[in-house]
Amino acid sequence: MGRIHSIETMGLVDGPGIRFVVFFQGCKLRCAYCHNPDTWNLNEGQEISARELLQKALRFKSYFERSGRVVITEGIVTTKGGVTCSGGEPLMQPEFLLEFLKLCKENGVHTVVDTAGFGKGQYEEILKYTDLVILDLKHVNKIGYQKLTGGKIEEFNIFKQALIKSNVNLWIRHVIVPGITDSEDHIGKLKKIVNQFQNVEKVELLPYHTLGINKYNMMGIPYKLKRVKPMCKEKVRKLEKILV
Numbered sequence: 001m002g003r004i005h006s007i008e009t010m011g012l013v014d015g016p017g018i019r020f021v022v023f024f025q026g027c028k029l030r031c032a033y034c035h036n037p038d039t040w041n042l043n044e045g046q047e048i049s050a051r052e053l054l055q056k057a058l059r060f061k062s063y064f065e066r067s068g069r070v071v072i073t074e075g076i077v078t079t080k081g082g083v084t085c086s087g088g089e090p091l092m093q094p095e096f097l098l099e100f101l102k103l104c105k106e107n108g109v110h111t112v113v114d115t116a117g118f119g120k121g122q123y124e125e126i127l128k129y130t131d132l133v134i135l136d137l138k139h140v141n142k143i144g145y146q147k148l149t150g151g152k153i154e155e156f157n158i159f160k161q162a163l164i165k166s167n168v169n170l171w172i173r174h175v176i177v178p179g180i181t182d183s184e185d186h187i188g189k190l191k192k193i194v195n196q197f198q199n200v201e202k203v204e205l206l207p208y209h210t211l212g213i214n215k216y217n218m219m220g221i222p223y224k225l226k227r228v229k230p231m232c233k234e235k236v237r238k239l240e241k242i243l244v
Contacts, residue, residue: 091119
Protein backbone atom coordinates (compact mmCIF):
# COMPACT_ATOMS: atom_id res chain seq x y z
CA MET A 1 0.00 0.00 0.00
CA GLY A 2 1.07 3.57 -0.68
CA ARG A 3 -0.18 7.10 -0.19
CA ILE A 4 -0.96 9.55 -2.96
CA HIS A 5 -1.93 13.20 -2.83
CA SER A 6 -3.92 13.44 -6.06
CA ILE A 7 -4.21 12.35 -9.71
CA GLU A 8 -4.29 14.34 -12.92
CA THR A 9 -5.73 12.34 -15.79
CA MET A 10 -4.79 14.54 -18.74
CA GLY A 11 -1.36 15.97 -17.93
CA LEU A 12 0.36 17.69 -20.84
CA VAL A 13 3.66 18.96 -19.34
CA ASP A 14 4.79 15.94 -17.32
CA GLY A 15 6.48 13.95 -20.06
CA PRO A 16 5.75 13.12 -23.70
CA GLY A 17 2.14 12.93 -24.87
CA ILE A 18 -0.88 12.84 -22.60
CA ARG A 19 0.04 11.65 -19.11
CA PHE A 20 -1.80 10.04 -16.22
CA VAL A 21 0.01 11.91 -13.43
CA VAL A 22 0.14 10.49 -9.90
CA PHE A 23 1.24 12.93 -7.19
CA PHE A 24 2.82 10.85 -4.44
CA GLN A 25 2.55 11.96 -0.82
CA GLY A 26 5.69 12.75 1.17
CA CYS A 27 8.89 14.76 0.70
CA LYS A 28 11.99 15.20 2.88
CA LEU A 29 13.05 18.45 1.21
CA ARG A 30 11.65 21.83 2.21
CA CYS A 31 12.43 23.86 -0.89
CA ALA A 32 12.00 27.59 -0.35
CA TYR A 33 9.82 27.90 -3.47
CA CYS A 34 7.83 24.64 -3.17
CA HIS A 35 4.27 25.21 -4.38
CA ASN A 36 2.92 21.93 -2.97
CA PRO A 37 3.58 22.02 0.82
CA ASP A 38 0.41 19.94 1.23
CA THR A 39 2.37 16.96 -0.14
CA TRP A 40 5.13 17.05 2.49
CA ASN A 41 3.57 14.82 5.16
CA LEU A 42 3.97 11.17 4.20
CA ASN A 43 1.16 10.09 6.55
CA GLU A 44 -1.51 12.18 4.82
CA GLY A 45 -3.22 11.67 1.47
CA GLN A 46 -5.20 8.72 0.12
CA GLU A 47 -4.08 5.17 0.85
CA ILE A 48 -4.16 2.94 -2.23
CA SER A 49 -2.61 -0.28 -3.53
CA ALA A 50 -0.37 -0.36 -6.59
CA ARG A 51 -2.86 -2.58 -8.42
CA GLU A 52 -5.76 -0.24 -7.65
CA LEU A 53 -3.70 2.67 -8.96
CA LEU A 54 -2.86 0.73 -12.11
CA GLN A 55 -6.55 0.04 -12.78
CA LYS A 56 -7.25 3.77 -12.55
CA ALA A 57 -4.45 4.47 -15.05
CA LEU A 58 -5.57 1.80 -17.50
CA ARG A 59 -8.96 3.48 -17.87
CA PHE A 60 -7.12 6.24 -19.75
CA LYS A 61 -4.74 4.01 -21.74
CA SER A 62 -6.63 4.56 -24.98
CA TYR A 63 -6.07 8.32 -24.64
CA PHE A 64 -2.35 8.31 -23.98
CA GLU A 65 -1.64 5.56 -26.52
CA ARG A 66 -3.08 7.78 -29.26
CA SER A 67 -1.18 10.85 -28.03
CA GLY A 68 2.37 11.97 -28.57
CA ARG A 69 4.43 13.86 -31.06
CA VAL A 70 5.38 12.55 -34.48
CA VAL A 71 9.00 13.09 -35.46
CA ILE A 72 9.88 12.53 -39.11
CA THR A 73 13.49 11.54 -39.79
CA GLU A 74 14.21 8.53 -41.98
CA GLY A 75 10.85 7.18 -40.89
CA ILE A 76 8.08 8.12 -38.49
CA VAL A 77 8.53 7.75 -34.74
CA THR A 78 5.55 8.27 -32.46
CA THR A 79 6.18 9.10 -28.80
CA LYS A 80 3.20 7.84 -26.82
CA GLY A 81 1.90 9.19 -23.55
CA GLY A 82 1.71 7.16 -20.38
CA VAL A 83 2.03 7.38 -16.60
CA THR A 84 4.08 9.94 -14.68
CA CYS A 85 4.92 9.47 -10.99
CA SER A 86 5.41 12.89 -9.41
CA GLY A 87 4.95 14.43 -5.99
CA GLY A 88 5.80 15.33 -3.38
CA GLU A 89 8.66 12.94 -4.00
CA PRO A 90 7.85 9.48 -5.42
CA LEU A 91 11.21 8.12 -4.24
CA MET A 92 9.98 8.52 -0.64
CA GLN A 93 7.82 5.41 -1.18
CA PRO A 94 10.28 3.14 -3.04
CA GLU A 95 8.51 -0.19 -2.51
CA PHE A 96 5.14 1.17 -3.62
CA LEU A 97 6.68 3.06 -6.55
CA LEU A 98 8.61 0.00 -7.72
CA GLU A 99 5.54 -2.23 -7.57
CA PHE A 100 3.49 0.30 -9.53
CA LEU A 101 6.18 0.78 -12.19
CA LYS A 102 6.51 -2.98 -12.66
CA LEU A 103 2.75 -3.29 -13.17
CA CYS A 104 2.82 -0.44 -15.69
CA LYS A 105 5.57 -2.12 -17.71
CA GLU A 106 3.74 -5.47 -17.59
CA ASN A 107 0.79 -3.67 -19.22
CA GLY A 108 2.84 -1.87 -21.86
CA VAL A 109 2.57 1.59 -20.28
CA HIS A 110 5.32 4.19 -20.78
CA THR A 111 6.67 5.33 -17.39
CA VAL A 112 8.11 8.64 -16.20
CA VAL A 113 9.48 9.43 -12.72
CA ASP A 114 9.44 13.15 -11.93
CA THR A 115 11.85 13.56 -9.03
CA ALA A 116 14.34 15.71 -7.14
CA GLY A 117 16.42 12.57 -6.60
CA PHE A 118 16.02 12.69 -2.83
CA GLY A 119 14.34 9.58 -1.45
CA LYS A 120 14.82 6.35 0.45
CA GLY A 121 16.84 4.18 -1.92
CA GLN A 122 16.25 1.22 -4.28
CA TYR A 123 17.16 3.64 -7.05
CA GLU A 124 18.84 1.19 -9.42
CA GLU A 125 15.89 -1.22 -9.28
CA ILE A 126 13.36 1.59 -9.77
CA LEU A 127 15.24 2.93 -12.79
CA LYS A 128 15.05 -0.49 -14.50
CA TYR A 129 11.32 0.08 -14.92
CA THR A 130 11.52 3.79 -15.78
CA ASP A 131 11.49 4.98 -19.40
CA LEU A 132 12.20 8.64 -18.64
CA VAL A 133 13.34 10.61 -15.60
CA ILE A 134 12.38 14.27 -15.21
CA LEU A 135 15.01 15.50 -12.77
CA ASP A 136 14.44 18.67 -10.76
CA LEU A 137 18.04 19.70 -10.21
CA LYS A 138 17.83 22.05 -7.23
CA HIS A 139 21.28 23.64 -6.90
CA VAL A 140 24.87 23.27 -8.09
CA ASN A 141 26.82 23.25 -4.81
CA LYS A 142 26.65 21.94 -1.25
CA ILE A 143 25.97 25.20 0.60
CA GLY A 144 23.42 26.52 -1.88
CA TYR A 145 21.61 23.17 -1.96
CA GLN A 146 21.19 23.05 1.80
CA LYS A 147 20.09 26.67 2.09
CA LEU A 148 17.52 26.30 -0.69
CA THR A 149 16.12 22.85 0.17
CA GLY A 150 17.12 22.01 3.75
CA GLY A 151 18.67 18.79 2.44
CA LYS A 152 22.23 17.57 1.84
CA ILE A 153 23.54 17.40 -1.72
CA GLU A 154 25.40 14.18 -0.81
CA GLU A 155 22.05 12.36 -0.63
CA PHE A 156 21.08 13.69 -4.05
CA ASN A 157 24.46 12.56 -5.42
CA ILE A 158 23.62 8.95 -4.54
CA PHE A 159 20.63 9.12 -6.88
CA LYS A 160 22.67 11.02 -9.47
CA GLN A 161 25.23 8.22 -9.68
CA ALA A 162 22.49 5.60 -10.01
CA LEU A 163 20.91 7.66 -12.79
CA ILE A 164 24.21 8.02 -14.68
CA LYS A 165 24.78 4.26 -14.38
CA SER A 166 21.26 3.41 -15.58
CA ASN A 167 21.49 5.47 -18.80
CA VAL A 168 17.75 6.17 -18.60
CA ASN A 169 16.51 8.97 -20.86
CA LEU A 170 16.53 12.27 -18.99
CA TRP A 171 14.90 15.70 -18.92
CA ILE A 172 16.49 18.20 -16.54
CA ARG A 173 14.60 21.12 -14.99
CA HIS A 174 16.08 23.93 -12.91
CA VAL A 175 14.19 26.76 -11.22
CA ILE A 176 15.73 30.20 -11.71
CA VAL A 177 15.25 32.29 -8.55
CA PRO A 178 16.30 35.98 -8.48
CA GLY A 179 19.44 36.44 -6.40
CA ILE A 180 19.84 32.70 -5.78
CA THR A 181 20.18 30.71 -9.02
CA ASP A 182 20.12 33.43 -11.68
CA SER A 183 23.81 34.29 -12.20
CA GLU A 184 25.77 33.36 -15.32
CA ASP A 185 28.36 31.66 -13.10
CA HIS A 186 25.66 29.51 -11.55
CA ILE A 187 24.32 28.44 -14.95
CA GLY A 188 27.87 27.65 -16.09
CA LYS A 189 28.21 25.26 -13.15
CA LEU A 190 24.79 23.79 -13.95
CA LYS A 191 26.02 23.08 -17.49
CA LYS A 192 28.98 21.12 -16.10
CA ILE A 193 26.61 18.93 -14.08
CA VAL A 194 24.33 18.40 -17.07
CA ASN A 195 27.36 17.30 -19.12
CA GLN A 196 28.00 14.46 -16.66
CA PHE A 197 24.97 12.68 -18.13
CA GLN A 198 25.04 11.02 -21.55
CA ASN A 199 21.29 10.70 -22.03
CA VAL A 200 19.87 14.23 -21.68
CA GLU A 201 17.04 14.90 -24.13
CA LYS A 202 16.38 18.47 -22.98
CA VAL A 203 17.11 21.02 -20.26
CA GLU A 204 14.50 23.51 -19.08
CA LEU A 205 15.10 26.64 -17.02
CA LEU A 206 11.89 27.47 -15.17
CA PRO A 207 11.28 31.05 -13.96
CA TYR A 208 10.45 31.29 -10.25
CA HIS A 209 6.84 32.29 -9.55
CA THR A 210 4.77 33.07 -6.47
CA LEU A 211 1.60 31.10 -7.30
CA GLY A 212 1.92 28.84 -4.26
CA ILE A 213 1.95 31.53 -1.56
CA ASN A 214 -1.79 31.20 -0.87
CA LYS A 215 -1.29 27.58 0.20
CA TYR A 216 1.28 28.66 2.77
CA ASN A 217 -1.08 31.27 4.16
CA MET A 218 -3.91 28.71 4.39
CA MET A 219 -1.67 26.16 6.11
CA GLY A 220 -0.04 28.69 8.44
CA ILE A 221 3.48 28.00 7.12
CA PRO A 222 5.97 30.90 6.76
CA TYR A 223 6.94 31.48 3.12
CA LYS A 224 10.73 31.91 2.96
CA LEU A 225 10.85 33.88 -0.30
CA LYS A 226 8.02 36.33 0.34
CA ARG A 227 10.27 39.29 -0.51
CA VAL A 228 11.45 37.75 -3.80
CA LYS A 229 9.67 38.90 -6.96
CA PRO A 230 8.83 36.53 -9.84
CA MET A 231 11.74 35.84 -12.17
CA CYS A 232 12.09 37.95 -15.32
CA LYS A 233 11.38 35.62 -18.26
CA GLU A 234 13.60 37.67 -20.57
CA LYS A 235 16.62 37.06 -18.31
CA VAL A 236 15.81 33.34 -18.25
CA ARG A 237 15.93 33.27 -22.05
CA LYS A 238 19.39 34.89 -21.93
CA LEU A 239 20.60 32.32 -19.40
CA GLU A 240 19.34 29.49 -21.63
CA LYS A 241 21.91 30.50 -24.24
CA ILE A 242 24.71 29.55 -21.84
CA LEU A 243 23.47 25.96 -21.83
CA VAL A 244 23.62 25.56 -25.60
